[in-house]
Structure formats: C-alpha cells, structure tokens
Amino acid sequence: MATRRLDHALSDLRVLDLTRAAAGPACTRMLAEMGADVIKVEGAPGGDMIRHMASLQFRNEPSLYFVQQNRGKRSVCLNLHDPRGVAILAEMIPHVDVVVENFRPGVMEGLGLGYERLAEIKPDIILCSISALGQTGPLSQLPGYDFIAQAYSGITSMIGPADDAPYMPAAAIGDISTGVHGALAVVAAVHHRNRTGEGEHLDVALLDAYYHYHDANVASYSGSEGKHQPSRTGRHVEYLSPCGIYRANGGSIVIMSFLHHWPDLCKAMEREEWIDDPAWNSDAVRLQKMDEVVPAIEGWLQSFPDVESAVKRMQDFGVPCAPVLSVAQTVNHPHHRQRGTVRRVHDRLHGEVDLPGFPIKFKKLPNNTELEAPTLGEHNAEVLGEMLGRSQDEIRELAEAGILQEKEF
C-alpha cells in the first residue's frame, strides 16, 4: 500500500488508532494525511460502526462517512473481548509513538491499557484520549455526541432567534474540529518527547474545543460582572451593524458593512446621503433602529433578480459580503475546486467521489494526496507479520480462533 509510505511532514511517526465514529478518526486521519503510519485497530466482528451506518449510506458499504475519515489508514480487526486479542494490542505498544483512543473514559483502564500501563510498556508513549466531555469532571461519564457537548458548551445557546429555541448546525463542527485539536496535541507532544524523552497523556474533549470558540462571550459576561448576559440575537449580531444575514431573491446574503465599511454599502445602494447623516452614520445608531436598517437593505436587495447579482454589486463597491452557498453550490464553485477546498478522490469501492479537502495547504509538501480507506482487517497479516513477527501459520490460527477478522468492507 503505497499511500502508507507517503513522504510528508509526519512520515516518521507510527500511530495506534483505537478510535471510531467521528472525532477520533478525524484526528488520526489528519495524521495519516500528513504521512503518519496509522494502524486502526477495529473491534471484531464488525469494526467501526460507522462502516455500516445505513442513514449515511450512498452507493456501497462501507459508508462514505467511514471512507472520508479513514483514508490512508491500515486496518487490523481484533477481538478485544478475548484476552488474546488484548494481548496482541499490548504487544503493538512498543512499536508505536502514539496511541489515540476515543472510548468512553475508563474503558482503556478496563482493557488493562490505561496510560499508566502503557507507560510501563513504553515510557515515552503519547496517549491522546478524545471524548465528548473530558476524562475528568462530574459530566465525564455521560454519553457523548457532538450536539451534547455543544449544548453544554454554551455555543448552541448562541445560535438562533432571541425568542425561541436555538438551532444546531447540520455538520459535525465539534467532532471534526476536536480531531484537529487532537492532532495538534499529538504533534506538540511528539515535539516535546523528541526534546526531553518524556511521554504524555493528552485529554481532548469536544466540550473544551467548543468552549474555546467563545471569542467574546465568556469575557463579556465575566468582564461586565454578569451585567452582560450573552445570548442569541437572531440573524444579526448585537454589537455591530450591518452584520448579519439578509434575505434576497432566491437566497440569503451575509453583509458585514459596519464601521468603516458603511460608506461602501451606501454607495452600492445609491444612498450616499446616509454616509454622513447622524441618523445612519454610526453602528450605535443603526443598532438602535434595526427595524429600519434591515427592511431598508432587504428592500433594496429585492431589486436584484438573484443573490449572485446583488453580491456582485456590493463586491464591486468593496462591501464585505458573501452569498450563503448551498453545499451543492460549494462543490461546484471554481474557487473551492481551484484551491482544493473540495477534492475529487478515488475509492476502490465507491469510485470517484467529492470530499472536503485537507484543510492545510502546503507549498512544498504534497496536497490532497491519493489515499484509500482500508477494508476491515485488510492489514491483519501485514501488521502482525512485519511488526510483531507472527508467521503466516500463526496468523491463520488467530483468524480461525476468531481473534483476527477480515471482511470485504
């Protein structure tokens, strides 16, 4: 499998990947996309449940959801309910730099593979534990899904209308971006290990990642001694104007023509008289009459046949704005294609498919490299042979005993 020897930033690292679902696999997939040899150990019989997620199924199994987060990894499928399976896992530890897991907190200890034990086997091991709400604290044992961590983080409370329940984004912002945090944690810990010989146990949680996104809310609550209670304010922010989502023909437009950008919008609207008019010329006065500002702008937007022509008019005048693109529009957008924000990949089972690009672009190292998602247990023999020195006979016996599993997807 040529992809595994990808010459990239992290090609000297080997990662034992005990993750499934989304956040953990996103972390190790980022490491794999930067060249790390990622060995994904999946529990027999079915492996990562995301392989078989019917509601996210298109074309064939495994789901494209699995393919997206697991390209470039090797798969070993072990029966972890059998002590012989766990023993093989333990035998891998001396051969890897990093272990990443996203079990419920405590499960690694239950397997006899908590950080203390791993560090006995390999003192400089780096263990990265990814979870929804963290390894510690009174909520740590709750079932962990993205939207649960998001709700506990206070981020959900900041999305939607002031006078009704909030909305959740239909994208796994927490899962994927926590994977990015995990990858950063791992690479920083490797850097530290290389200098000092010290290992580390990293605790990375969706809750903490989401909480970190409060750029102003926590400080404004605390800094005002609680007088400012941050809460959702609908389609427009509460501290600048115009800054929000405006309805246009056929869609919506984000307009951010606050502060020094205001004159540009006035010119685009042919309302130059508002540039210096004290009833219009400051964010403070505009915020006080949003019931006039929004209809004035949305009314003007109605004079355009579509979002595109309205955006073009504003961008010609330097107004910071953007069309709210649908996913379909993004996939076919020349900017997104040219940058590799979206990429077309080849998968052995699915053929050609579009996926989000690797989110870091390199000038010299390769970008959006060709990788394949592994079939279940595809690399059982390879990994147990090369890394653990098992003979072909021994590997066959392990398979017959149900310790190793292999499937077509």
Place this chain on the structure above:
Amino acid sequence: MATRRLDHALSDLRVLDLTRAAAGPACTRMLAEMGADVIKVEGAPGGDMIRHMASLQFRNEPSLYFVQQNRGKRSVCLNLHDPRGVAILAEMIPHVDVVVENFRPGVMEGLGLGYERLAEIKPDIILCSISALGQTGPLSQLPGYDFIAQAYSGITSMIGPADDAPYMPAAAIGDISTGVHGALAVVAAVHHRNRTGEGEHLDVALLDAYYHYHDANVASYSGSEGKHQPSRTGRHVEYLSPCGIYRANGGSIVIMSFLHHWPDLCKAMEREEWIDDPAWNSDAVRLQKMDEVVPAIEGWLQSFPDVESAVKRMQDFGVPCAPVLSVAQTVNHPHHRQRGTVRRVHDRLHGEVDLPGFPIKFKKLPNNTELEAPTLGEHNAEVLGEMLGRSQDEIRELAEAGILQEKEF
C-alpha cells in the same frame, strides 16, 4: 517576564507573530500557551486594532478580546510604513523558527517579505499565512471575516429553518478553530524541518477549516450524484430521530435518543409500549411522523418544572441528552470549573476575569498557565536589545524617530 520562558511542549521555538484580530492571534496564542516565545510585531501607532475595539470593551483598554488572544506574547510596536521599520522586521527573521501572518494575501510581498524573500534570509523558515478565503483562488482578495468564509463554506446554509433564512452562531468558531489549524500546521512543519532541514509555506484559511467540518454533507451530495441536496432542516436532523432540540420549561434540551437509545427514552417517559410498537420503534418511522414525535416529547417535557429536572430524569435512564446551557450557566458550572474548561486568569489591567481554558489538557505538562497580555511595545527594548544587539541609545533614537512605539495599553 517569567511567562515567556514557560517550560512546555514548544519552549524551544521562537515565533514572529504578524497577526491581528482573531484567527492569527488565536494560532500564535496557542503556540505561546505551549511555551513558544511569540514576538508579536504590531504596526505603529495603534497596534492590533482589537486592543481598542469599543464594542467589545469592558472595564479598561485593551479590550478583553485582545487580552484573551494575546496572553503570553511579547509585543514590539514598529512603524511598518517606514522602510527602517520593515528593515528591523527583516533583521528578526534569522532569529525565529516560524513567521505567522494574517494580512490580506499579497501584503507580505508588498512589504518585501513574501515567502521567497524570507527563505532567502533563512532557508528553513516556516511561514504560516492565515486568511479568510485562502492565498489562492478567484475569491482570495475579498475582505475576510469569519461569517463571510462560513457563508462561502456552505456551513451557514446548514443552520436554521428549512423555510426561511439561516442563522449564524454568535461565536467566532471559524476564527478560533482556524487558529487551531494554523497551530497544527506550524508544529507539523517544525517536525518536518527538524527531520529534513526543509522550510515550508503554509496556507491556512477559514474557508477550508469550515469546509472540513462537513462530515457527511459533501459526500452525500456527491455520492448520491446530486440526488441528495443537503440543506438545513430546522431543530431536528433528517436522518435520525429523536435527534434535535426540544423545548422545555424555561429553556431547551438536546435529545439524541435514536437507534438503540430509543428504549431508554420510552422508559423515562413511561411509554414502554412504544419500544416494540412498529408505529414508533424505528428511526425511519419516527422521521416520517416528526409532527407526532416532537409534540409527544415536548408535551412530556412540559410536565417538568424546569430544564434541569427533565434532564435529570432522562439522564437517570441513560438517555443521551443535555441542557442548552447559557454562557452564564457554563461559567458557573462545576464540571467546566473542575476541568478548566473555563479558567479564572489575572490580568494586570483588568484584574481577575474568566476566559475559556486552553482546550488541550495535559497530564504532566502544566495546564492553563499564568500568562499576561503585553502592553503595546512593552518588549521593544528587550527584543531589539537581546535579539538584534541594539544599544539603549539606538533604541531611544528609533523611538524618537517614530520607528518604535510604546503605550500603556
């Protein structure tokens, strides 16, 4: 300044930080919180405009917004409109490992400090360029704000009601998480440099980070040959049920009792008969009658006096759920306090204030270390003296000539 010599994962790295506002400073602040010596060069006369952002001002200047993203850095304030200021900047390059900038694409070249020039001065330099829409592509010159990149990414289109304009989260998810991507890019490139001696130019954009959060949307559009057009579906996802936001007395609750979690919710609701009833017992049938599912659950939630008691009832039965906490509730939550998800820090000008914690928790390395945000130009003399060997007289002359600036905040 003791903080600068913080013994942490990245203590051997020196970073020249040419960033302002949010995404760039978040990147370099994460590096500083892991021990890097970050020298923030701010343009005279005012420095980072975020220092003075009145709408985010509480207590004193600089804004807490500035403090939050700039703790642990050193500040040098240089007049970059004067060639002597730019020359000093160039003189710093041989002394740093990494340069991070978030100017509009092309500005570094305009200063005579594009990647090619930096690599002439120091061949293994790592330049990380952070922007809204990327260094390349037809949209790269547009003004860049978080919500503009979010709109172009298709993420905004996935938030809100199906039959009206979307909503934007009132938190800088794109800015801060792009900073995390930037920090990962930098540390991975340092790892590569240490092995190979090669430098790198990294292109990190909010658009690409946001796009990366489409865990299923891009694949489902592409994998279905465009038959599935992902779009926002309100407070409930379209592929599992229950999975969404439910109204309760005094607030809202995220409930995710789909698939194998359904029986737990039935038991909590004392509706055991629904566990095996074919009219209720699959996600598929529930998705087809959301107009019954939502009122049944919301009606039951009304029997509780508040969100807390309803959540407790469901969590006692193992139902994955969470209260939609307000920011105020998160700041005072025992879990968030105990984990350091939120932290109380001391600032010289603001006193004690709560801020989001560092989102990676370490077992051995220090967590949430004490750091101060610099006053403008606070380290002019220190950096120009120690690093560039300028005498006190020379530094005084530069200040008198307006090349160096220093202010109390």
